[in-house]
Structure formats: structure tokens, C-alpha cells
Amino acid sequence: MRQGKLTSAKLRELIIDQIQPHNEETVVGAGVGEDCCAVMTGDLCVVSTDPITAGGEQTGMLAVHINANDVAAAGAVPVAALVTILIPPSGKEEQVRDLMGSLTKAAHELDIDIIGGHTEVTDSVTRIIVSVTMIGKPVIPGRMFRTSDMKAGDDIIMTKYAGLEGTAIIAGEYPEELGLTEEDQKQLRSVRGSLSVVADGKTAAKVAGVHAMHDITEGGVLGAVCEMCEASGIGAEIDLSSVPVLPVTSKICKRYALDVFGLISSGSMMIAAENGALVIETLKKNGISAAMIGKAGGDGVYDISSGEKKAVLPYPSDELYKVLERKE
Template sequence: MRQGKLTNAKLRELVIDKIEPQNEETVVGAGVGEDCCAVITGDLCVVSTDPITAGGKQTGVLAIHINANDIAAAGAAPIAALVTLLIPPSAGEAQVRKLMNELVQTARSLGIDIIGGHTEVTDSVTRTVVSVTMIGKPVVKGKMFKTSDVQPGDDIIMTKYAGLEGTAIIASDFSGELSLTEQERKELARIKESLSVVKDGRIAAETDGIHAMHDITEGGVLGAVCEMCEASGTGARIDLSAVPVLPLTSRVCTKYGLDVYGLISSGSMMIAARNGNRIVEAMRANGIPATVIGKAGGQGVYDLSSGQKRAITPYPADELYKVLER
């Protein structure tokens, strides 16, 4: 593809025409020549942004999920997204179409409007970079959750399973090496359908006793626990043996020598709350697996699963890169 901005005709064909607003909050959406967009929230406007550079075959899907998950962890519902695509000249139009289909379909599945952004072909990148800015409104009017609001004595609850996103990326990009069985292919499909915590966040936001939430992304379970504790200035005691892991994730980690607790885990939420068992019941009643894995308090972050107190520190890089850098 030729470097620079797409022609208006190509911008319409490859990007704009795929976007159809769904929400009444969208006042001004994506359009040729429109430099700004507008949404009505009628409340706090919750905003988050993240690029995705290691999504493999799932880039479009994950770009929406990881940003919607950040919004959900604040107790808000994502309603609109701005998408920036930086495309290398070596890419073809078919790749852009596929990426846009993933972005649009994933956003639509979550009720999110893509309302604008930027698309450019540039030799500054060697592979397509997708950056999304997500806009949300509180599930409970005027109420927002911060990672730093963990309180000593809170139970630490985890939804779903460790390593979901990492498993989705590795098992998709290296399916030939893994020689997946039919049962594992079905499990992989279910994992890909469970990468959102928007529903988890909505349920938590409507449940009393929640103090903080954090989606489990780069750094996995270890990173998420340490980030919550660092932000709030409290310690935690965690039982890593209580962290649920799916069979396919275990096989992926064994084959590539990965620590599942340090593997990127979008699709899972970490929650700090006064009554962990009540939160678990609320999640399970809505079809979301959830487990109490520890308690906040004291100084330092420790794993008690071995019967001894072992200090927990996050890895310098996510375990996923051990595979991607091969």
C-alpha cells in the first residue's frame, strides 16, 4: 500500500462504511473530514486508551476487549471507541478489511460504537499497530472504582481463569506446533469468546461491598495482584494453588515452559471486596466462574500455597514474549 493517509474513497471503503452507530449517545461519529466526535454520557466520562502490538491473529478482537475491559474495571459500561490504525506499506487491503471486520464485530458484540480515529500507511511500523481509546459511563450513576481503593481485610476475588488471552494468542498462532485435538479446538473457541470482563464489571458495580477492580492483563495474576497492592499501599496474602487454570492453558504453559501466573489474562477480573463469597455467588449466578484467592492486608505480597510465606514479585516481561520472541 502507498504511504500516507488513505484516499477518501479508500477510507470509506475499508474503514468508514463498516461502522454503523448503535447507541443514542453517539451524536457525531466517524466520517471523512470529521476531526472530532461527540457522545452524550450524562454522567462521569470514563476514558481509557491502550495500543496492541502483540495480538497475533487476534489483534482486532483484543484491541477492543482490552480497552473495554479497562473501562469495565472502573465500574463503567463502554459505549464508544476511537481507533487509530498505523499500517506498514507491506500490508495489503485484505489485511485491513480483516482487521476492520474484527474491530467492528467485536465492538458490536459489546454494544460499542466506533466513532472515529485515524488510519495511515507508514514505514515507521513494520506491522500494523492498533491503538484504541475507549469511552464509558458509570454502571451506577456517579460511581467509579479505582485500583487504589483496595482496603486491608478485603477478600481478593478472581473471575474465570488464568492465562486466557495468552492461551488464545499462542494456541491460535502456533496451532500447528501444538497439534490441537478437537476437544482443545472447542476449548480454544470458548476461550476466545470469554475475553471480555464487561459483564463481570457490571455485576460487580451493582453489588455492595466492592472497593476496587483490576483487569488481569500483561503480567498475569502476579502482575495484577502486585499492581493493586502498589496502587493502594497495602499488602496481600494469596494462595496461587486456588487460581483456576483451564486444561489447554496448562498444556500450552508446559510445552513452552511458561509460568501461568505470569501469563497475560484478559478476560479475567481481580476484585477486592469485603465479602468475597457473596461476590463469588453473584458472579456464578450470572454464569461467570469466580474464586476467592486471597486477602489484602499487611506489608508485602506473599503466596501461601506451599504452606510457607513466599514473596511474590511480577516478572519483568509477560510470559507471552517467551513464545513470541522465538
């Protein structure tokens, strides 16, 4: 099997179609493009879980952020986390200590309590694997935003910049090889402090006319657009030339011949709303940069940056693996 996400078809075949909900308390269960589930427990309890398998030295920090981001994209504030750590026999205590320090620091910065989990040394893994389950409460009581709620005619907005997480991971793995300048390093410090979309989700959830939100993770901007379209059953026209990209990200992508639009982008959120200008204005008032990148409607996903409609599909795996596989 290829590294990265399963295709939507394989996800349905191998995973989704085998899940049979039984409890009336389950409000939102597993589905293609849905990163969070929800159960009714007085108010909604929003839950998400994901492992980190390719985070390098930033594994702990990323494990917290990617799961907090999933919850935030559902319009909820993350409050608690369960952490599972699987350690190979070759692992060192210092590695685990550093990992836990990174996890707790990231959780503290987002006001998240790590409330439990599981830690095990096992020869089933060859490197440390971290999986986090995040629990959140809705910003608006009783309401959850789903990826599948995008509507035809919605403006599509993107916060921050494409490829943020991929930039942070690659720069962390190959600092000497990249030959980054002082200005590049300054941008990288900004990137590493911008991998959360908790504030993005909390702010956008309160804006009238916002229908759907989706954090831009593995598969990058193209992957996120395609996931929102598939989940909602509608198409979109995207102007890729309007997608914001930092110079340091462009430099890294050029160095390794990567397409930035297919590079993992935790730290950026995609929002579908009736009035994109109002969403952007509100985000910017709260210190969050954002740009209009397209409009939902029709069938299929098209890039219109050249002035003509060009059909696009997500990459079979994230562009990040082109770099990381060199170390295998």
C-alpha cells in the same frame, strides 16, 4: 528497552511525573496501576486507551476487548471507541479489511459504537499497530471504581481462568506445532468467547462492599495482584493453588515452559471486596465463574499455597514474549 510494560519506577520517571493536571474537571488522572481516567461532564466519563502490538491474527478483536475491559474494571459500561490504525508500507488492503472486520464484530457484540479515529500508512512501523480509546458510562451514576481503592481485610476474587488471552494468542500463532486435541479445541473456542469482562464488571459493581476491580492483562495474575497492592499501598496474601487454570492453558504453558501466573489474562477480573463469598455468589448467578484467591493486608505480596509465606514479585515482562520472540 525490554519488550512489555515499563517497571513502575520507570513509568513514574519517564511518564507519570511529567504529567501535570490543570483542569478541575479531571477526577482521576494518570497513575501507576490505574488503567482508566475520568472527567466530570455532568456524570463521570470513563476513558481508557491501549494499543495492541502482539495480538497476531486476533489483533482487532483483542484491541476492542482489552480497552472495554479497562473501562469495565472501573465500574463502567463501554459505549463508544476511537480507533487508530498504523499500517507499514508492506501492508496489504486485505489485511486492513480483515482487521476492520474483526474490530467492528467485537464492538458490535459489546454494543460499542466506533465513532472515529485515524488510519495511516507509515514506515515508522514494521507491522500493523492498532490503538483504541474506549469511552464508558458508570454503572452507578457518579461512581468509579479505582485500582487503588482496595482496603486491608478485603477478600480478593478472580473471575474465570488465568492466562486466557495468552492461550488464545499462542494457539492462534502455533496451531500445528501444539498438536491440540479435539477437547483442547473445544476449550479454545470457549476461551475465545470469554475475553471480555464487561459483564463481570457490570455485575460486581452493583454488589455492596466491592471496593476495587482490576482486569488481569499483561503480567498475568501476579502482575495484577502486585499492581493492585502498589496502587492501594497495602500488601496481600495469595493462594496461587486456588487460581483456576484451564487444561489447555496448562498444556500450552508446559509446552513452552511458561509460568501461567505471569501470562497475559484478559478475560479475567480481580475484585477486592468486604464479602468475597457474596461477590462470588452473585457472579455465579449471572453465569460468571469466580474463585477466592487471597486477602489484602500487611506489607508485600506473598504466595501462601505451600503453607508458608513466600514473597513474590511480578515478572519483568509477560511470559507471552518468550514464545513470540522466537519469531523475531
